[in-house]
Amino acid sequence: xxxxxxxxxxxxxxxxxxxxxxxxxxxxxxxxxxxxxxxxxxxxxxxxxxxxxxxxxxxxxxxxxxxxxxxxxxxxxxxxxxxxxxxxxxxxxxxxxxxxxxxxxxxxxxxxxxxxxxxxxxxxxxxxxxxxxxxxxx
Amino acid sequence: xxxxxxxxxxxxxxxxxxxxxxxxxxxxxxxxxxxxxxxxxxxxxxxxxxxxxxxxxxxxxxxxxxxxxxxxxxxxxxxxxxxxxxxxxxxxxxxxxxxxxxxxxxxxxxxxxxxxxxxxxxxxxxxxxxxxxxxxxx
Amino acid sequence: xxxxxxxxxxxxxxxxxxxxxxxxxxxxxxxxxxxxxxxxxxxxxxxxxxxxxxxxxxxxxxxxxxxxxxxxxxxxxxxxxxxxxxxxxxxxxxxxxxxxxxxxxxxxxxxxxxxxxxxxxxxxxxxxxxxxxxxxxx
Numbered sequence: 001x002x003x004x005x006x007x008x009x010x011x012x013x014x015x016x017x018x019x020x021x022x023x024x025x026x027x028x029x030x031x032x033x034x035x036x037x038x039x040x041x042x043x044x045x046x047x048x049x050x051x052x053x054x055x056x057x058x059x060x061x062x063x064x065x066x067x068x069x070x071x072x073x074x075x076x077x078x079x080x081x082x083x084x085x086x087x088x089x090x091x092x093x094x095x096x097x098x099x100x101x102x103x104x105x106x107x108x109x110x111x112x113x114x115x116x117x118x119x120x121x122x123x124x125x126x127x128x129x130x131x132x133x134x135x136x137x138x
Numbered sequence: 139x140x141x142x143x144x145x146x147x148x149x150x151x152x153x154x155x156x157x158x159x160x161x162x163x164x165x166x167x168x169x170x171x172x173x174x175x176x177x178x179x180x181x182x183x184x185x186x187x188x189x190x191x192x193x194x195x196x197x198x199x200x201x202x203x204x205x206x207x208x209x210x211x212x213x214x215x216x217x218x219x220x221x222x223x224x225x226x227x228x229x230x231x232x233x234x235x236x237x238x239x240x241x242x243x244x245x246x247x248x249x250x251x252x253x254x255x256x257x258x259x260x261x262x263x264x265x266x267x268x269x270x271x272x273x274x275x276x
Numbered sequence: 277x278x279x280x281x282x283x284x285x286x287x288x289x290x291x292x293x294x295x296x297x298x299x300x301x302x303x304x305x306x307x308x309x310x311x312x313x314x315x316x317x318x319x320x321x322x323x324x325x326x327x328x329x330x331x332x333x334x335x336x337x338x339x340x341x342x343x344x345x346x347x348x349x350x351x352x353x354x355x356x357x358x359x360x361x362x363x364x365x366x367x368x369x370x371x372x373x374x375x376x377x378x379x380x381x382x383x384x385x386x387x388x389x390x391x392x393x394x395x396x397x398x399x400x401x402x403x404x405x406x407x408x409x410x411x412x413x414x
Contacts, residue, residue, distance in 0.1 A: 002173055002276055004243055035278055037315050037410055039175050039239050043250040045191045052370040053321045057353035058363065065346050065367050070203050077195035087196065091203050094190040098253070099239045101315050101375045103410040105280055110408040112319040115374070132248040134175055134241040136274065136412065138278055140311055140414055142381055177313050177377050181388040183329045208341050215333035225334065229341050232328040236391070237377045270386040272313055272379040274412065 001138060003031045007131040011047075011121035015063040018119045019054045020131065021111065027133050028104050036137015038102045038109060043130050046089040046123040048096035054116035062120070066092045072124075089122035096120065104137070141169045141273040145178075148266055149185075149259035153201040156257045157192045158269065159249065165271050166242050174275015176240045176247060181268050184227040184261040186234035192254035200258070204230045210262075227260035234258065242275070277414060279307045283407040287323075287397035291339040294395045295330045296407065297387065303409050304380050312413015314378045314385060319406050322365040322399040324372035330392035338396070342368045348400075365398035372396065380413070 005027045009018050024038060042049055052058055069092070076087025102109045102117060111117065121127055143165045147156050162176060180187055190196055207230070214225025240247045240255060249255065259265055281303045285294050300314060318325055328334055345368070352363025378385045378393060387393065397403055 004173060004241070035280060035410075037175075037313075037412065039241050041239070041241050041248055043248055043253065045189060045250060045253040050370045051321060051374045053354075053366055055354070055357050057355070057357040058366050058370075061352045061354050061363055061367055062370055065371075069207060069345060076199045078191075078193070078199050079195070081193050081195040087199055090191055090196050091200055094188045094196075094200055095203075095234065096371065097235065097238070097373065098189045100373070101239050101317070101377050103280070103315050103317050103408045105408075105410075110317055110319055112321060115319065115321040132241045132243075134173075134243075136175060142311060142379070175313075177379050179377070179379050179386055181386055181391065183327060183388060183391040207345060214337045216329075216331070216337050217333070219331050219333040225337055228329055228334050229338055232326045232334075232338055233341075233372065235373065235376070236327045239377050270379045270381075272311075272381075274313060 003135040005133040007133055009129050011127050011129055013121050013123040013125045013127055016121045017059045019116045020119055021116045024109055024117055028107055031135050033135055033137040034107060035105050036135060038104060039134045040100045041132045042098045042119060046086055046093050047119055047121045047129055048093045048098060049100040049119055050096050051115045051117055053114040086124045092122045143271040145269040145271055151259050151261045151263045151265055154259045155197045157254045158257055159254045162247055162255055166245055169273050171273055171275040172245060173243050174273060176242060177272040178238045179270045180236045180257060184224055184231050185257055185259045185267055186231045186236060187238040187257055188234050189253045189255055191252045192256060224262045230260045279411040281409040283409055285405050287403050287405055289397050289399045289401045289403055292397045293335045295392045296395055297392045300385055300393055304383055307411050309411055309413040310383060311381050312411060314380060315410045316376045317408045318374045318395060322362055322369050323395055323397045323405055324369045324374060325376040325395055326372050327391045327393055329390045330394060362400045368398045
């Protein structure tokens with residue numbers, strides 16, 4: 001059986017991290033499924049999905065580490081193409097990736113106690129983001 | 139219902155980026171499935187899958203950023219093991235990852251307008267690559 | 277049909293890399309499934325899953341590359357929050373990611389010959405790790 005849900009969140013952009021775990025728990029609880037997989041996928045190429053212990057310290061540490069790998073303000077070739085200023089956002093998103101698959105059993109996602117499912121929005125402005133959530137199971 | 143497809147592409151290696159989105163769209167259209175997940179997986183440890191806005195500027199930016207993280211030509215321990223020269227290719231592939239799961243609804247993958255599903259081939263020579271595509275749904 | 281398995285492994289922490297491929301092969305063989313997806317997910321926010329050619333040289337190269345991106349011993353904001361010393365472990369795990377989906381056909385995972393499915397434990401002490409393995413297919 002398949003259930004398709006769509007999560008919509010507002011972000012401030014600029015490495016904003018949104019905890020999707022409550023939405024994921026609700027989606028699983030609201031479905032008739034006991035056991036299966038939740039496939040999460042963020043539409044758009046300047047945001048990404050991963051898991052992290054969601055506390056303000058780590059959230060700022062993650063931004064710092066990614067800023068060293070793909071700094072904002074560098075003269076990326078992407079900027080010449082579109083006149084954009086968000087080359088770093090595209091690169092960070094491609095490194096982390098847009099998809100995450102979380103198994104669930106007994107209507108509960110199998111994440112750790114200190115492990116949250118998060119969206120990171122790397123774009124340079126506030127965005128409305130859509131995350132597809134496809135539950136598949138029995 | 140499950141449909142197994144195999145994508146084969148030729149690459150030039152050396153960070154070549156191939157857009158798999160048309161193949162993915164065709165595979166979904168050719169199946170009888172309306173809704174489900176497409177699991178993509180590249181066989182081999184020197185290539186990876188992610189999404190990116192597929193334009194030449196970003197493609198070269200991504201290569202530049204990864205070259206700083208895992209530079210070509212460094213004295214990797216892997217080279218001593220096999221006499222290989224592609225340690226950087228293995229490392230970049232492990233960082234990005236080999237698998238990507240894309241949900242589809244109404245026979246359409248839920249990627250953003252400027253978001254393409256891509257293979258990056260980090261190896262140091264042209265390669266023939268095989269990507270497994272497993273469609274699961276109803 | 278869905279089969280839920282739980283892999284448990286002991287690690288030494290500190291970038292220890294464990295090859296999960298034999299466990300994955302056994303789980304698929306022991307199931308009645310011919311074809312489908314194996315969703316692997318590590319519970320906890322200081323370990324990650326990817327694929328790599330599992331040989332000691334690359335394992336140490338990967339640790340070196342990640343140590344440059346998120347060095348141990350830096351004054352991470354996370355340490356102020358909990359008095360922890362493992363901020364680098366959280367960051368490396370978030371970059372690599374906790375989930376991996378491997379398709380299988382004819383009871384065989386579609387990994388390459390030199391491509392192993394691995395757990396990397398970034399925490400600063402030995403750990404007992406649990407990896408959920410959800411097989412879905414027919």
